[in-house]
Amino acid sequence: MPLDADIYGHKDAMAPSLAFSTALHAGLLACIVFLPAVLSHTGNDWGNNGSGSASGGAISANLVSGIPLPPNPHAKPENVLANDSKGLSQSLPAPAAKEDDHAIAIPDRQSKLKPQNQKPSAVAASPSRPLNAQKPSVAAPTKEKPREIAKVDNTVPFGSGGPVAGPYTTFQNGNTTGGLTFGEGGSGSFGSRFGWYTDVVARKVHQAWQSEVNPGVTSAKRVYILFDIARSGSPSNVRIEQSSGIPSLDLSAVRALQRIDTFGPLPQGYSGNYVSVEFWFDYRR
């Protein structure tokens, strides 16, 4: 570079880089500010578990597919609108329309035809009737009454709808949370048909679990256990589907099931020979 080179006069194209830099920093700032708020989202997620009801909130069933995929919490459960809890809002009765005493009815052109419409079948059934016996008004072409369309109302009435149904029966035991998913041979309706039985299973597993987890463990990944319930109610084929990575937690979950002799015979209305259950377990101290 020559000594007299005009370095100050040289114009560098800084604008694009500056814009990118600003955007990057703004993004990072937003990231720092909002990420803790997002990550610490552990609040009481409404609509998942019925409050106080021993039925364990909403229940539905998923098929246990051949591939051990983690259950999809957004899977569409059955009978979303017809489960056991209340709706989200109470619908008020529509205000009764007030009749004005002084109002004079506007004569309607269609109203004249009303009585004719009620007897179209009589006309059709007796075409051979002499014309003079017919009333003149009937001679007008009979219009078919528009078919009544069923009113579609998607809002859940208060008290008869439910929360967004979670696909599990869940329970909590001190610092652990567990859940169940029922599958079976053909259809996946076991959980919704026999909700009481899924509750029995959840309660039994809950009672059988004892804290045998290594005290040094503060949190663990979710452990998935698969087992079958035979027609007689005895659990069998207990196996770890997905380990938590902590042997003592895996073992305590398996032992909880091994302590159980029977869940009671499967419901009488169920025709299958067994039902398979996926059971998960969260541990956090």
Added chain:
Amino acid sequence: MKRIAALSAVLLALVLPALSQDWIRTGTGVGGEKIRIAVPDFKIAREEANAAALDKTFNQVLFNDLAQAGIFDMVSKSFYPLGAIGLPADAHLDVWAAPPPNASMLAFGNLGISNGALQVQGWLFDVKNAQNPQVLAKQYRESATDDNARLIAHRFADEIIFRLGGGITGIAETKLYFVSSRTGHKEIWAMDYDGAAQHAVTHLNSISLSPRVSPDNSRIAFASFYKGGPNISIWSIELGRLLNFPAFGGTTLSPAWSSDGSHIAFSSSRSGDPEIYVCDQNGNNLKRLTAYHGPDVSPVWNPKTSAQIAWVSGRSGLPQIYTMDSDGTNVQRLTDQGYAVSPSWSPNGQFLAFAWIRHYGPGSPGASDIYVMDVASRKWVQLTHDGGRNDFPSWSPDGRHIVYQSTRGGGEQIWSMLADGSQQTQLTFSGSNSQPNWSWK
């Protein structure tokens, strides 16, 4: 611009999983909660002379059985909607599901008498499942007596408990055998598990102690002074008389049945020192299991396997609970202090219940209380706390109740409780009653 888009995509990828996780982690101990059940009075289908009286008995027994089961939260009757429910068509589930009843389950039915036969129809409905509410439907028919009304109520309660308890065999039809001196002699008595229908079994005008009913509920083994020194006697419930059983000599006490009913273990001092012996159920093939200085008494088999025996031994001084294999090997001491007696093994073999004075001796406020120990881990828990001398625990066949003897109300009486120590209920009130034993089924 492209780079910004890429960056925001990365940010989104970071944020989205965080939003979707934790979705299911809610709820508070739902699985451990009791089932809220409503049991409206059964409707009288046909008005007849004593239908109302039988209906009253039936309703009382059914409600009491379910309340005692320990798995239900009974909806108070004052919360029930008006109007009797006799048939499923009468049951408005939405009303029962909503507060105040807020029930999960509804047991209802009707009761009628026709041609001297008591006929009961009962249903159990899952209130929260509007589509398939029926869990259970049962029909019973017996001759119309108060006892049968009680029996049908017990059976229906057992059925409900079996379904909703996850295979818990109901105990409403089980019996309790105990020693009562209300006739002036210590005789073996029997009663229903809820204290009803108390009656004497033996009439020996002697002293009979520690009754143990056989697993098939056909015989009772007990220690008796009927023919001289205390010996094992076997009473046949079916025949109503004593069966032949050899006298082994010495002080022979505390018989116990193996879970298949083929063997009896007992304590005998025929060799001078009280030791544990085992023989066949007819008294043959006598075998001695213990050979150690100090008294060995109160054997009890592990009902699950019949391969282990727990007993009380004074070989180290004060009586302590020990276990051994049924051939006498593998002796292990379970309690480490105090004064521990009267072991009773839970039906699933997991727990031992026993009476324990943990701090025994001068200067110690020794109270005899009922304890339960997990045999594998040796962890124990105290079940009774409130004074009196509590002794002779015996497990119910469902493994969820314990009957025992207590002096908290004055004299020795029989009490029962849930196996966690709750719902303590006095069963006997007259005379002096002790050493209860719960039948096997």
